[in-house]
Amino acid sequence: MIELDQVTKLYGTVIGVNDINMSLPPGTYGLLGPNGSGKTTLINLILGQLKPTLGTVRLFGKNPWSRDSLLRKIGLCPATEVAFPRVTGYQWVKYLIRMHGFSSQAADQMARKSLAQVRLDHAMHRPMQNYSLGMRQRAKLAQAIAHEPDLLILDEPFNGLDPVGRMEMIQFLREWGSTGRSLILASHILHEVEAVHPSFLLISGGRLLASGSPDQVRSILAETPNTIRIRASNARLLASQLMEHPAVDEISILAPERGESGEILQVATRSAAQVYNRVPELLAAANIEIYEMHSADESLGHLFSTLMKIHRGESQGGTLT
Amino acid sequence: MRWFNSILATFQFELINFLSLQRLAVTAILALFPPVMLSLIFVGFRFTNGNFQFPLIVTVLFVSIVCLLGMLLWATPNIYSELEGKSWIFVASRPGGRISIILGKYLSAVIFGFAICVVAITGCLVVIQWMTGALKNPIWVWFSMNLLYLIGCLSYGAIYSLIGTMFYRRAMVVAAAYTIVSSIVLANVPAVISRLTLRYHLQFIGFNWFGEEMGIDIKDLMNHYSIADVPSSFYHLLWLGTAILCALSAAAWVVMSREYITSDET
Numbered sequence: 001m002i003e004l005d006q007v008t009k010l011y012g013t014v015i016g017v018n019d020i021n022m023s024l025p026p027g028t029y030g031l032l033g034p035n036g037s038g039k040t041t042l043i044n045l046i047l048g049q050l051k052p053t054l055g056t057v058r059l060f061g062k063n064p065w066s067r068d069s070l071l072r073k074i075g076l077c078p079a080t081e082v083a084f085p086r087v088t089g090y091q092w093v094k095y096l097i098r099m100h101g102f103s104s105q106a107a108d109q110m111a112r113k114s115l116a117q118v119r120l121d122h123a124m125h126r127p128m129q130n131y132s133l134g135m136r137q138r139a140k141l142a143q144a145i146a147h148e149p150d151l152l153i154l155d156e157p158f159n160g161l162d163p164v165g166r167m168e169m170i171q172f173l174r175e176w177g178s179t180g181r182s183l184i185l186a187s188h189i190l191h192e193v194e195a196v197h198p199s200f201l202l203i204s205g206g207r208l209l210a211s212g213s214p215d216q217v218r219s220i221l222a223e224t225p226n227t228i229r230i231r232a233s234n235a236r237l238l239a240s241q242l243m244e245h246p247a248v249d250e251i252s253i254l255a256p257e258r259g260e261s262g263e264i265l266q267v268a269t270r271s272a273a274q275v276y277n278r279v280p281e282l283l284a285a286a287n288i289e290i291y292e293m294h295s296a297d298e299s300l301g302h303l304f305s306t307l308m309k310i311h312r313g314e315s316q317g318g319t320l321t
Numbered sequence: 322m323r324w325f326n327s328i329l330a331t332f333q334f335e336l337i338n339f340l341s342l343q344r345l346a347v348t349a350i351l352a353l354f355p356p357v358m359l360s361l362i363f364v365g366f367r368f369t370n371g372n373f374q375f376p377l378i379v380t381v382l383f384v385s386i387v388c389l390l391g392m393l394l395w396a397t398p399n400i401y402s403e404l405e406g407k408s409w410i411f412v413a414s415r416p417g418g419r420i421s422i423i424l425g426k427y428l429s430a431v432i433f434g435f436a437i438c439v440v441a442i443t444g445c446l447v448v449i450q451w452m453t454g455a456l457k458n459p460i461w462v463w464f465s466m467n468l469l470y471l472i473g474c475l476s477y478g479a480i481y482s483l484i485g486t487m488f489y490r491r492a493m494v495v496a497a498a499y500t501i502v503s504s505i506v507l508a509n510v511p512a513v514i515s516r517l518t519l520r521y522h523l524q525f526i527g528f529n530w531f532g533e534e535m536g537i538d539i540k541d542l543m544n545h546y547s548i549a550d551v552p553s554s555f556y557h558l559l560w561l562g563t564a565i566l567c568a569l570s571a572a573a574w575v576v577m578s579r580e581y582i583t584s585d586e587t
Binding site for chain 2: 086
């Protein structure tokens with residue numbers, strides 16, 4: 001579906017994306033990266049809105065830069081916010097559908113249908129300027145899906161959505177993926193993207209650092225330096241036993257939150273996976289009750305700093321695919 | 322048909338977007354400026370017991386100013402207004418969206434600009450006829466003047482659309498500079514270069530159609546440009562039509578082949 005061959009995009013002397021190679025068959029993809037990492041540039045290269053400085057981009061087998069007709073197959077929900085003072089959501093969505101070449105009558109039906117799909121039909125005749133951020137996000141989604149594209153590209157679609165809205169968005173995207181149509185979801189929030197069950201594309205500093213399934217991403221995290229938090233009934237005993245483990249660098253004991261039982265053990269390790277494997281044995285042998293265990297650094301920021309270190313050769317572990 | 326639909330959609334959307342109090346106020350001020358100024362000049366001459374000899378020339382001058390201002394305001398920021406409003410990517414990610422936005426906005430700018438001219442011309446001719454009653458064929462003058470300004474709107478709109486696509490960040494400045502250099506400086510130069518300006522051709526069409534009513538001998542104009550005979554209006558219309566087609570084609574080519582980068586690119 002999408003092929004990028006050694007694609008680099010420069011804005012003058014600033015690097016947008018750097019030497020990206022990837023081949024994506026139809027499917028659901030989560031494009032993850034911190035703000036300013038090159039996600040929007042990559043999307044615009046795929047859409048043919050930008051011309052690569054080096055390399056080639058193929059979308060559905062064709063060069064998107066010179067194939068305007070390819071855009072008929074794509075629905076784009078960009079990150080940018082729009083708010084027209086006198087234009088209603090319905091008028092805006094209908095206008096953008098007509099820009100695909102549909103007649104006014106057909107566009108009217110498609111606009112109503114898509115606005116109902118995103119649950120904005122109750123407010124579709126209100127001026128967009130009066131919309132909340134979440135409502136604008138829904139209107140943007142409506143214009144992207146109205147013409148039933150083969151590939152839906154969403155850039156930060158969860159921005160401004162309340163928890164219910166987020167859940168509905170996740171549900172919608174899951175359903176979209178289950179119909180066999182393709183989806184690229186760009187975000188900087190790991191758990192929201194993860195909820196859609198995509199394959200991951202991890203981008204930072206304009207480089208594609210890694211790609212793979214959620215499990216593969218987790219294994220990268222597990223096999224790299226990390227900090228683990230364990231809340232257990234006898235954390236001090238567990239600490240004394242974990243100290244002997246060669247992968248453990250540092251252990252500290254923290255007081256639990258009010259109302260929580262046990263104590264919190266914070267373990268800094270060179271290989272979280274080894275600690276994760278060892279802990280159950282220790283717990284069973286010493287009869288320690290465990291309440292929770294998770295990585296303290298399981299954030300996208302940590303993941304990317306780790307991947308960048310691996311990329312630069314500063315750290316070992318993790319498999320870049 | 323598909324493109325026509327897209328252009329029509331852009332035009333209709335621009336109409337909805339246009340209907341703000343601020344824009345309507347600007348339109349009203351522009352449209353009423355020529356007749357009000359003309360009335361004031363007449364009143365001034367009455368106070369001094371003077372004779373206002375060439376009211377039609379002053380009408381052409383005032384209407385030309387508001388016509389150019391209107392086209393400058395609405396045709397020039399075709400790309401920049403989309404980039405500034407962050408709506409460019411929505412349009413550009415549609416097949417033919419880039420060309421549709423140029424032609425749709427051009428069409429709406431021409432119609433808004435021409436509407437101003439119609440009101441201004443009508444107001445001025447009513448004032449002239451009321452104050453002097455000197456127009457021999459006011460209906461013909463009204464009709465031919467409106468037609469001339471429609472051609473003017475189409476011509477300047479096309480050039481400003483091209484400037485808007487090429488110099489989108491400084492489009493208004495470049496368009497204003499173009500207008501001053503081309504329509505004020507070059508168009509008055511008694512040399513071949515003046516024939517490359519829109520004003521040269523528009524003014525000859527004007528003189529051919531209602532020059533007699535203006536009270537100026539066309540030989541003065543011929544002497545100024547050192548030409549032996551006056552080409553027909555058809556020649557000038559052909560030249561302007563070609564210029565419009567070239568400018569719009571160039572604008573379409575530029576908008577299709579250019580990257581418009583917004584601050585959101587990361």
